[in-house]
Amino acid sequence: MNASVIMTTYNAIEWLEKVLWGFSVQTVTDFEIIIADDGSTAETKARIDALRNLISIPIIHVWQEDHGFQKTKILNKAILAANSDYLIFTDGDCIPRKDFVETHLKYREKGYFLSGGYFKLPMHISNAISKDDIFKQRCFNADWLKANGLKSSIKILKLTASGFFAKALNALTPTKPTWNGHNASGWKADLLASNGFNEEMQYGGEDRELGERLVNMGLSSKQIRYSAICVHLDHARSYVSEETWKKNREIRAFTKVNKVTRTSNGISRD
Numbered sequence: 001m002n003a004s005v006i007m008t009t010y011n012a013i014e015w016l017e018k019v020l021w022g023f024s025v026q027t028v029t030d031f032e033i034i035i036a037d038d039g040s041t042a043e044t045k046a047r048i049d050a051l052r053n054l055i056s057i058p059i060i061h062v063w064q065e066d067h068g069f070q071k072t073k074i075l076n077k078a079i080l081a082a083n084s085d086y087l088i089f090t091d092g093d094c095i096p097r098k099d100f101v102e103t104h105l106k107y108r109e110k111g112y113f114l115s116g117g118y119f120k121l122p123m124h125i126s127n128a129i130s131k132d133d134i135f136k137q138r139c140f141n142a143d144w145l146k147a148n149g150l151k152s153s154i155k156i157l158k159l160t161a162s163g164f165f166a167k168a169l170n171a172l173t174p175t176k177p178t179w180n181g182h183n184a185s186g187w188k189a190d191l192l193a194s195n196g197f198n199e200e201m202q203y204g205g206e207d208r209e210l211g212e213r214l215v216n217m218g219l220s221s222k223q224i225r226y227s228a229i230c231v232h233l234d235h236a237r238s239y240v241s242e243e244t245w246k247k248n249r250e251i252r253a254f255t256k257v258n259k260v261t262r263t264s265n266g267i268s269r270d
Contacts, residue, residue: 002105003031004082004188008071008181009092010038013047015126015233021134022095022230024055027102032058035092036078039066071181072197072206076267079188079196088185089207090230094118095129097140097229104185107224113190113214116183117175117225118232119158124149126233139231158226166226177221179211183230190214195266204245209252217261 005023009016016035023033035048040063048061062078064070079087088104090096107114121129125148129139138144142156150156161169179186184207194213197206211221254260264270 001030001032001084002028003086003088003101003185004034004084005031005088005090005101006034006036006075006078006082007090007092007094008036008038008075009040009044010066011040011044012092012235013040013044015235016044016092017047017051018129018131018134018233019090019092019095020051020055020059021131022097023057023101025098025135026057026096027099028105029057031088031101032060032083034060034062034078034081036071036074037061037063038070038074039064069202070199071203072199072201076196076199079191080267082188085188086185087188087191089181089183091182091232093233093235094182094230095134095139095233098137100228100230103224103228107222107227108185108187109222110187111218112220112222113179113186113211114184114222114224114228115177115180115211116228116230117158117180118182118230119155120232121145121234122150123234126235129233140229159229159231161226169226170223173223173225175223175225177223178208179214179221181207182232183225183228184211186214186219190217190219192267193217193262195262195264195268195270198251198263198265200263200265201248201251202244203240204248205252206248209248209255212252212255213261213263216255216259
């Protein structure tokens with residue numbers, strides 16, 4: 001098992017199924033999928049069980065009761081459930097291109113974590129993408145997306161860049177290689193050493209804070225936003241609040257100033 005792909009979900013069955021179809025057609029197959037479920041109803045479990053019979057990649061469903069937004073807590077449970085020493089993180093609303101896992105494995109290196117991005121789709125295209133569009137990779141094709149109403153933008157380079165051009169854009173982009181929960185990967189040993197995600201944090205920079213602790217530990221990060229490609233399906237965010245953002249910004253500031261390497265509110269309670 002070369003990798004464990006960890007994805008989060010919460011009562012978004014149609015989006016999750018599209019993402020799982022994306023992982024079913026990867027160019028490499030020696031990985032497992034761990035669904036970190038933050039309290040979805042039994043309907044999600046039933047759909048996952050049905051998909052297990054259709055997808056050859058092993059699927060582990062890690063679930064916890066719904067007590068509000070507890071993404072960091074379910075991700076820590078998923079880390080412990082992983083059977084591989086290399087973990088790839090994404091979300092249950094991000095369909096991976098067929099070389100997504102292969103790219104993360106290609107660029108992995110001891111002493112580093114990898115930082116990818118996503119290409120955000122509007123709701124009407126998110127709804128329009130079919131299983132066949134995923135299998136034939138049409139949802140990553142700029143012409144197909146434009147034919148379905150996507151507005152032209154320089155951001156389309158995230159989908160069209162390849163080879164040397166993609167590497168050049170990775171090097172030249174002003175975007176910092178941070179830990180992005182929708183597209184990041186690292187060694188399980190490093191995540192355990194940092195004690196995983198800070199469970200005191202809810203939505204808003206909770207992924208970045210983990211990456212900041214990894215950097216404080218001495219790790220470096222690699223930018224692969226133009227190489228490891230996924231498309232983000234649109235959805236509402238009812239869990240966003242300014243109060244939570246303020247608290248998370250304070251935690252991140254403390255982490256940076258004090259060079260924190262290990263959270264006391266993570267996988268284990270210190």
